[in-house]
Amino acid sequence: MRAIDMPPDASALMESTRAIGYSLPTAVADIIDNSIAANANRVAIFYLPSEKYIAFLDDGGGMTADELNLAMKYGGRSPLDNRNSNDLGRFGLGLKTASLSQCEVLTVVSKKCDRISARRWDLNFVRSKNSWSLLELNPIEIDQLPLIKHLKALEHGTLVVWQQLDRMVQGGDLQRQMTEQMDKVRRHIALVFHRYLSGEEGLRPLSITMNAAPVEPSDPFLRHRQTQREQESSFDRIKIVPYMLPHPSHLKKSDHELLGLTDDLQKYQGFYIYRNRRLIVWGNWFRRSKKETLSSLARIQIDIPTEFDSLWVLDVKKSSATPPKIVLENLDQVIERLSSTSRKTWEHRGRRETSDKIQHVWNRLKARDGSILYEINGEHPMVKRLIDQAPGLERELNKLLEVIASSLPLNQMMIDLNGSNEIGNAAPISEDDVRQMLEMMVKGMPADKLSAALETLKNVEPFSAFPAMLDNFKPN
Numbered sequence: 001m002r003a004i005d006m007p008p009d010a011s012a013l014m015e016s017t018r019a020i021g022y023s024l025p026t027a028v029a030d031i032i033d034n035s036i037a038a039n040a041n042r043v044a045i046f047y048l049p050s051e052k053y054i055a056f057l058d059d060g061g062g063m064t065a066d067e068l069n070l071a072m073k074y075g076g077r078s079p080l081d082n083r084n085s086n087d088l089g090r091f092g093l094g095l096k097t098a099s100l101s102q103c104e105v106l107t108v109v110s111k112k113c114d115r116i117s118a119r120r121w122d123l124n125f126v127r128s129k130n131s132w133s134l135l136e137l138n139p140i141e142i143d144q145l146p147l148i149k150h151l152k153a154l155e156h157g158t159l160v161v162w163q164q165l166d167r168m169v170q171g172g173d174l175q176r177q178m179t180e181q182m183d184k185v186r187r188h189i190a191l192v193f194h195r196y197l198s199g200e201e202g203l204r205p206l207s208i209t210m211n212a213a214p215v216e217p218s219d220p221f222l223r224h225r226q227t228q229r230e231q232e233s234s235f236d237r238i239k240i241v242p243y244m245l246p247h248p249s250h251l252k253k254s255d256h257e258l259l260g261l262t263d264d265l266q267k268y269q270g271f272y273i274y275r276n277r278r279l280i281v282w283g284n285w286f287r288r289s290k291k292e293t294l295s296s297l298a299r300i301q302i303d304i305p306t307e308f309d310s311l312w313v314l315d316v317k318k319s320s321a322t323p324p325k326i327v328l329e330n331l332d333q334v335i336e337r338l339s340s341t342s343r344k345t346w347e348h349r350g351r352r353e354t355s356d357k358i359q360h361v362w363n364r365l366k367a368r369d370g371s372i373l374y375e376i377n378g379e380h381p382m383v384k385r386l387i388d389q390a391p392g393l394e395r396e397l398n399k400l401l402e403v404i405a406s407s408l409p410l411n412q413m414m415i416d417l418n419g420s421n422e423i424g425n426a427a428p429i430s431e432d433d434v435r436q437m438l439e440m441m442v443k444g445m446p447a448d449k450l451s452a453a454l455e456t457l458k459n460v461e462p463f464s465a466f467p468a469m470l471d472n473f474k475p476n
């Protein structure tokens with residue numbers, strides 16, 4: 001047998017790795033992974049639609065010229081390498097594949113031991129040469145790069161610049177497209193790196209800014225609210241912490257926005273899998289349990305150290321990971337326990353709080369955790385009468401009442417109440433209105449039942465405020 005050296009065609013290979021399936025947010029996250037692995041405390045992302053670039057500046061350890069050459073090399077580090085426990089890299093590809101999935105020109109400038117080196121992959125140059133021709137920038141070329149002054153001001157660090165963003169902006173309104181896309185990036189990295197951003201114990205604190213505005217962490221477990229932390233367990237150094245979110249009615253709109261949960265809570269239930277405390281996959285039960293409403297409040301944090309990489313099926317983009325079967329089997333029990341707690345939170349809405357005898361239109365309920373809920377009283381005689389008259393509409397009517405109650409703008413009301421404006425009901429009920437309602441309520445009622453019915457209504461809102469009117473309706 002004879003070995004034939006068969007290196008890949010540079011242009012073809014680079015082109016095909018562009019289509020590996022990165023989105024802009026996942027590509028950005030990969031660049032930040034490298035900064036974290038280089039022990040950076042700060043990552044500053046800058047973008048300028050008018051100049052069509054995105055730049056990432058970190059204050060990590062930086063690279064020498066030789067290290068930078070290796071960093072730019074495809075597969076410069078092997079997945080089989082032993083990595084530091086804080087290393088979020090794996091395949092030796094991310095820097096190149098993530099960057100070139102979004103742009104045609106990738107420049108990396110790094111400062112270490114007071115020396116600055118810069119290297120560039122320019123796809124058009126590679127295409128024209130069809131060789132692995134990495135470009136080395138001279139000092140004059142380096143000085144033309146955006147943000148280079150910022151890098152020079154640091155003791156050490158790395159600047160990654162994406163130019164010719166051919167995949168990201170495709171004609172049309174550049175400013176708008178870029179703003180929208182970068183907004184998605186912000187939400188993604190706020191979630192993926194939330195434990196780094198919130199300064200979790202044992203992690204080097206990290207700040208990320210986008211055009212100088214800090215990225216705030218989004219904690220998927222809403223630990224600043226009344227999230228219940230369930231019993232923690234672990235096996236084979238894999239740590240599992242289940243959380244139960246508060247009932248959605250206790251969540252503020254800002255919480256929903258923080259989580260990007262403008263759609264559906266259920267979509268985000270399930271496992272939150274962290275590799276070195278960086279979120280890899282989330283909102284997935286791996287077909288262990290159906291995504292049903294009852295367990296939609298359950299979220300399970302799973303921490304796996306890097307040495308488990310080989311057991312997980314982890315893709316280059318780190319956007320999909322499938323835990324080994326044996327791990328999943330251990331999780332069944334946790335899921336079962338948690339689903340039943342979740343069910344209880346939904347079922348146990350709360351007990352009635354108002355102690356007077358009056359049947360109110362709105363019930364004020366107190367939940368077990370002490371929070372207050374409001375619901376429309378489905379037992380109110382006016383509701384019951386309507387259902388008696390149109391039994392076919394019962395379900396629909398009850399749904400409508402639920403919708404009204406659940407969309408009560410509590411936060412806005414609170415702001416209004418604390419503000420200087422007076423607040424009131426849109427249509428205050430007059431005595432005439434009440435009289436008309438009363439006529440409707442007792443219409444067609446046989447005389448022998450009427451007196452008793454009117455007595456009952458003395459304890460029913462809004463009639464309870466007009467006892468004399470009720471007495472006047474009584475047959476003589």
Ligand SMILES: Nc1ncnc2c1ncn2[C@@H]1O[C@H](COP(=O)(O)OP(=O)(O)O)[C@@H](O)[C@H]1O
Pocket residue numbers: 034035038058060061062063070071072076077088089090091092093094095096157158
């Ligand atoms: N911001 C950075 N600071 C210092 N070194 C970096 C930085 N980005 C990349 N590197 C170096 O380049 C190497 C290759 O990066 P990459 O292609 O993302 O693969 P991986 O992260 O899987 O090793 C990294 O292992 C690291 O040594």
Ligand SMILES: [Mg+2]
Pocket residue numbers: 030033034088089090093094095
């Ligand atoms: Mg990497």
